[in-house]
Amino acid sequence: GAVVSQHPSWVICKSGTSVKIECRSLDFQATTMFWYRQFPKQSLMLMATSNEGSKATYEQGVEKDKFLINHASLTLSTLTVTSAHPEDSSFYICSAGGGTSRYEQYFGPGTRLTVT
Amino acid sequence: AQSVTQLGSHVSVSEGALVLLRCNYSSSVPPYLFWYVQYPNQGLQLLLKYTSAATLVKGINGFEAEFKKSETSFHLTKPSAHMSDAAEYFCAVSEGTGNQFYFGTGTSLTVIP
Numbered sequence: 001g002a003v004v005s006q007h008p009s010w011v012i013c014k015s016g017t018s019v020k021i022e023c024r025s026l027d028f029q030a031t032t033m034f035w036y037r038q039f040p041k042q043s044l045m046l047m048a049t050s051n052e053g054s055k056a057t058y059e060q061g062v063e064k065d066k067f068l069i070n071h072a073s074l075t076l077s078t079l080t081v082t083s084a085h086p087e088d089s090s091f092y093i094c095s096a097g098g099g100t101s102r103y104e105q106y107f108g109p110g111t112r113l114t115v116t
Numbered sequence: 117a118q119s120v121t122q123l124g125s126h127v128s129v130s131e132g133a134l135v136l137l138r139c140n141y142s143s144s145v146p147p148y149l150f151w152y153v154q155y156p157n158q159g160l161q162l163l164l165k166y167t168s169a170a171t172l173v174k175g176i177n178g179f180e181a182e183f184k185k186s187e188t189s190f191h192l193t194k195p196s197a198h199m200s201d202a203a204e205y206f207c208a209v210s211e212g213t214g215n216q217f218y219f220g221t222g223t224s225l226t227v228i229p
Contacts, residue, residue: 006159034217043206043222044160093159095217103148103167103210105217109159 003027004096006108013084013115021079021111023094029074030096034105035067038091050077074098084115118143120209122220130228135179135194137223139207142188148210149190150217151181153203160206166190177201202227 003026013019023033032051036044048064050056050071058064066088068080077096081088091112095105123138141147148167152160164175171183181192190207207220 041224043219046217049216091157104150104165105210107152107160107162110157112157 002106004094004106004108006094006111008111009109010112011114013113015085015115016083018080018082019084019113021092021113023077023079023096023108025075025096025106029098030077031074031098032096033071033077034095034097035069035079036093036095038093044093081113084113086115089113089115118209118211118218120207120218120220122207122223124223125221126224126226128226128228129197131199132196135192135197135201135225137192137205137225139190139192139220140188141190141209143209143211145211149183150208150210151175151179151192152206152208154206155203163192197227199227199229201225
């Protein structure tokens with residue numbers, strides 16, 4: 001149980017275009033979803049927290065107009081990187097909280113974004 | 117405020133030797149503690165978790181960790197390292213409200229044949 005999927009697992013896009021990453025909780029209802037960014041050889045950096053049906057709460061320094069987060073249902077959250085630039089290239093990981101646990105997060109497999 | 121410290125960003129051990137990865141936390145409330153492993157270009161895999169039950173927690177792949185409140189530590193150990201244990205390891209703490217996590221900076225484990 002508590003499986004989280006991400007799609008796509010790997011994406012290459014051209015500079016200036018937008019790319020959407022999906023995060024799904026497959027077997028539980030995720031009341032809260034988290035989006036992280038991870039640079040090579042570094043820890044996870046929390047970008048934003050979203051609750052179903054509400055606007056996402058962004059961490060300090062994260063551009064909300066650049067990283068659009070939508071959590072329209074209890075099983076799906078999306079992250080859209082708008083007008084992507086090479087510096088947006090990174091590994092993006094989502095996680096979901098909820099179900100029977102109030103303290104645990106369940107992590108997706110991550111999405112590797114490369115902007116050329 | 118919560119914080120997690122992982123001492124040693126890089127640890128090297130010989131195959132068959134003891135693995136010890138250190139994690140210390142600060143928390144104003146009883147914490148929930150986690151260890152994750154990450155292989156290259158993959159997400160986080162849960163190794164084990166402490167949720168206020170037994171202080172010695174056994175996880176997957178032969179790993180275990182002991183919660184020591186007096187030392188505010190949750191060190192990860194494995195008696196005998198295997199080549200497949202080479203990966204990045206992250207310690208994380210949750211306060212138990214809103215599922216908010218705080219991650220350590222990670223420790224890269226190298227296993228020498």
